[in-house]
Amino acid sequence: xxxxxxxxGLTAFILFLWMGINIxxxxxxxxxxxxxxxxxxxxxxxSSALAWARAPAAVLNFNCMLILLPVCRNxxxxxxxxxxxxxxxxxxxLDKNLSFHKLVAYMIGLMTAVHTVAHLLNVExxxxxxxxxxxxxxxxxxxxxxxPDDNTTYLNPIRSNSTTPTYFVFTTIAGLTxxxxxxxxxxxxxxxxxxxxxxxxxxxxxTHHLFVIFFAGLVFHGAGRIVRSQxxxxxxxxxxxxCKDQPENWGKIPECPIPQFAGGFPQTxxxxxxxxxxxxxxxxxxxxxxMQKVTYRKIVMHPSKVLELQLVKAGFKMEVGQYVxxxxxxxxQLEWHPFTxxxxxxxxxxxxxxxxxxxWTDKLxxxxxxxxxxGQGPKMGVDGPFGTASEDVFDYEVSMLVGxxxxxxxxxxxxxxxxYKFKDSNPKLRTRKIYFYWLCRExxxxxxxxxxxxxxxxxxxxxxxxxxxxxxxxxxxxDQSHAAHAMVHFDKDTDIITGLKQKTHYGRPNWDKExxxxxxxxxxxxxxxxxxxxxxxxxxxxxxxxxxSDVDPRRTKFYFNxxxx
Amino acid sequence: MGKIEWAMWANEQAxxxxxxxxxxxxxxxxxxxxxxxxxAFGIAAGVFVCLLEYPRSKRSKGTSVERTGQYCFTVCVKxxxxxxxxxxxxxxxxxxxxxxxxxxxxxxxxxxxLGIASLIYLSAAIHGEHWEPILPxxxxxxxxxxxxxxxxxxxxxxxxxxxxxxxxEDLESAAYVNPIAVTANEY
Numbered sequence: 001x002x003x004x005x006x007x008x009g010l011t012a013f014i015l016f017l018w019m020g021i022n023i024x025x026x027x028x029x030x031x032x033x034x035x036x037x038x039x040x041x042x043x044x045x046x047s048s049a050l051a052w053a054r055a056p057a058a059v060l061n062f063n064c065m066l067i068l069l070p071v072c073r074n075x076x077x078x079x080x081x082x083x084x085x086x087x088x089x090x091x092x093x094l095d096k097n098l099s100f101h102k103l104v105a106y107m108i109g110l111m112t113a114v115h116t117v118a119h120l121l122n123v124e125x126x127x128x129x130x131x132x133x134x135x136x137x138x139x140x141x142x143x144x145x146x147x148p149d150d151n152t153t154y155l156n157p158i159r160s161n162s163t164t165p166t167y168f169v170f171t172t173i174a175g176l177t178x179x180x181x182x183x184x185x186x187x188x189x190x191x192x193x194x195x196x197x198x199x200x201x202x203x204x205x206x207t208h209h210l211f212v213i214f215f216a217g218l219v220f221h222g223a224g225r226i227v228r229s230q231x232x233x234x235x236x237x238x239x240x241x242x243c244k245d246q247p248e249n250w251g252k253i254p255e256c257p258i259p260q261f262a263g264g265f266p267q268t269x270x271x272x273x274x275x276x277x278x279x280x281x282x283x284x285x286x287x288x289x290x291m292q293k294v295t296y297r298k299i300v301m302h303p304s305k306v307l308e309l310q311l312v313k314a315g316f317k318m319e320v321g322q323y324v325x326x327x328x329x330x331x332x333q334l335e336w337h338p339f340t341x342x343x344x345x346x347x348x349x350x351x352x353x354x355x356x357x358x359x360w361t362d363k364l365x366x367x368x369x370x371x372x373x374x375g376q377g378p379k380m381g382v383d384g385p386f387g388t389a390s391e392d393v394f395d396y397e398v399s400m401l402v403g404x405x406x407x408x409x410x411x412x413x414x415x416x417x418x419x420y421k422f423k424d425s426n427p428k429l430r431t432r433k434i435y436f437y438w439l440c441r442e443x444x445x446x447x448x449x450x451x452x453x454x455x456x457x458x459x460x461x462x463x464x465x466x467x468x469x470x471x472x473x474x475x476x477x478x479d480q481s482h483a484a485h486a487m488v489h490f491d492k493d494t495d496i497i498t499g500l501k502q503k504t505h506y507g508r509p510n511w512d513k514e515x516x517x518x519x520x521x522x523x524x525x526x527x528x529x530x531x532x533x534x535x536x537x538x539x540x541x542x543x544x545x546x547x548x549s550d551v552d553p554r555r556t557k558f559y560f561n562x563x564x565x
Numbered sequence: 566m567g568k569i570e571w572a573m574w575a576n577e578q579a580x581x582x583x584x585x586x587x588x589x590x591x592x593x594x595x596x597x598x599x600x601x602x603x604x605a606f607g608i609a610a611g612v613f614v615c616l617l618e619y620p621r622s623k624r625s626k627g628t629s630v631e632r633t634g635q636y637c638f639t640v641c642v643k644x645x646x647x648x649x650x651x652x653x654x655x656x657x658x659x660x661x662x663x664x665x666x667x668x669x670x671x672x673x674x675x676x677x678x679l680g681i682a683s684l685i686y687l688s689a690a691i692h693g694e695h696w697e698p699i700l701p702x703x704x705x706x707x708x709x710x711x712x713x714x715x716x717x718x719x720x721x722x723x724x725x726x727x728x729x730x731x732x733x734e735d736l737e738s739a740a741y742v743n744p745i746a747v748t749a750n751e752y
Contacts, residue, residue: 113588116674117588117592120589120592120593120596120670120671121592121596123670124596124598124599124670124671127599128599164599164670165598165599165669165670166668166669166670166673169670169673179673179674179677182674183674183677183678183681186578186581186585186674186678187578187681189581190574190577190578190581191574191577191578193577194630195573195577195621195630196573196574196577199570199573199624199627200569200570200573200574202569203569203571203574359568
């Protein structure tokens with residue numbers, strides 16, 4: 001339980017706070033419309049659908065204000081920078097920005113549904129009252145018109161008894177903007193489903209820009225002031241309890257003057273204007289970043305279609321485990337794609353490894369391959385760096401790094417950085433030994449990483465520190481032909497798949513054996529275990545860390561860290 | 566990532582439209598709105614669209630993700646053969662289904678959404694896509710080892726290696742003659 005509070009306490013607190021505000025707004029505005037006398041006549045026409053429409057509206061205002069903030073990545077970077085003193089847990093919350101964005105979006109979807117259904121009922125009931133299908137009072141209220149001579153103001157926004165609800169909705173500001181922004185929202189939601197987002201990013205990306213229409217419509221949605229209530233001065237003169245039963249006498253007896261109504265002040269724009277301005281600045285900043293000059297230091301084409309770009313940009317400072325967004329205007333002016341950086345902060349450039357995975361990456365690789373000898377690459381815009389640095393690795397004497405599949409990418413930067421710090425005997429580095437485990441289903445996609453390991457292996461051997469880094473590769477997806485191939489080449493010095501000194505293992509690692517070995521080799525060390533991979537593996541490693549840690553302070557201890565990159 | 570398969574988005578959009586159509590229909594019927602008969606149609610159309618669209622199509626490339634428990638729906642939808650396979654049919658079906666929804670407010674949203682879904686399906690059909698069921702992969706039937714049908718031509722006890730090795734220049738004399746006649750097992 002203590003562990004849980006340390007790891008998830010703040011997240012849970014933020015969620016409780018958010019949910020609490022949502023519930024408060026809903027309940028507060030429900031009773032705001034359901035209890036007071038000034039809505040008595042409005043409620044007589046609409047009954048509780050009035051409150052059921054207005055309460056979700058308030059929650060929608062709040063969530064529409066929030067939804068833009070988590071996607072302002074430069075704003076988050078700024079906040080992260082100013083929280084430097086407040087520790088990691090605070091900063092790590094900011095890395096969950098997209099989960100929060102989704103959560104807020106779900107709430108918007110739900111509240112939109114309630115709001116829309118309630119308004120469907122409202123429009124229908126307004127229309128029925130003006131047609132005189134309800135009691136005398138409803139008809140009388142609906143017949144009130146804006147007439148300065150008679151000193152009347154209207155309550156029912158439907159002014160004609162020969163119209164249809166559909167016609168009414170498409171001819172009023174609130175109705176028309178409501179339909180348009182609901183449609184925009186539906187399209188945004190359907191194109192953001194996991195299947196689409198993961199497989200056809202362009203569809204998701206371009207459809208999401210309907211948010212411009214959504215916010216434009218949202219700002220004007222309340223401008224028609226359709227929800228009307230009895231004015232305060234009218235309430236004083238016009239006693240509801242007395243007058244509600246004799247609408248035919250309104251304006252005829254002094255106790256019951258004709259009630260006066262006024263529309264509510266539109267509030268939505270006040271909620272969303274701030275985040276809209278912030279988001280505008282965010283896009284402006286992205287544009288400035290995009291205009292800044294980025295030069296190519298080196299372009300390397302690795303086997304299995306992996307492109308390495310080494311870039312230089314003035315004033316760019318990175319940390320291990322961070323990522324950047326790249327924009328290549330000759331492919332697409334609008335698309336920004338994230339890439340984990342694979343260079344170390346100690347290097348005077350930053351590099352990304354781009355694997356052929358889709359239209360964008362394919363086009364980039366093709367363009368680079370067709371470059372003339374020594375030519376500069378296509379113009380590239382760089383936004384970033386983003387993400388929390390994963391510097392904990394350097395705090396442990398011994399580090400066990402476990403990468404699974406694509407999760408190996410951030411370790412490129414970490415390994416490089418450790419290597420540089422070790423070379424310069426940087427006092428910040430306490431690491432003496434690194435165990436690196438790499439589990440993957442198929443190696444061919446990650447050959448470039450083996451490349452990098454190979455270079456490090458060679459350099460370390462030259463310096464006579466071969467035992468600083470121990471790495472083990474596990475191929476989890478293999479068949480008989482792999483095994484036969486390995487058996488044939490058993491005597492070779494280097495591995496047949498990766499070309500590394502270490503032979504690839506087939507199948508999953510036996511963690512008991514690995515932990516036992518680490519404990520034996522480092523009998524009195526504090527070992528940090530770092531995982532970048534699936535949750536199932538995290539559970540296994542967490543248990544092993546506990547199992548192999550010794551209470552005796554002089555013996556080996558394992559600490560588990562899960563990095564989310 | 567690769568080529569965009571429009572049908573995937575069309576499917577999400579159509580499923581959502583089905584739900585919205587259904588919801589609008591329920592509101593219209595329950596509230597006894599003017600022209601609630603259209604809403605009743607909306608309920609039927611919404612349910613039908615949901616049932617039709619629930620089973621996701623197989624992607625032309627890469628892993629296909631099934632919706633929870635879509636298997637029985639897949640089988641039913643597959644039974645209609647070319648009618649459900651062809652996306653032109655879906656595009657026109659959805660376009661036809663959405664029209665009555667336009668006659669009353671409660672189903673207008675469902676109508677427009679389904680119309681958009683129909684347009685996306687049309688684009689999918691023009692791009693040459695079609696619906697493919699996601700069925701559990703059949704384990705390839707294990708081939709019976711050849712050796713069962715054809716027993717070793719040289720069963721033990723074998724002659725010493727120098728006799729066994731065939732000399733290329735003199736195949737006739739190198740051939741080893743089996744002491745026992747060899748035939749396939751016959752049961």
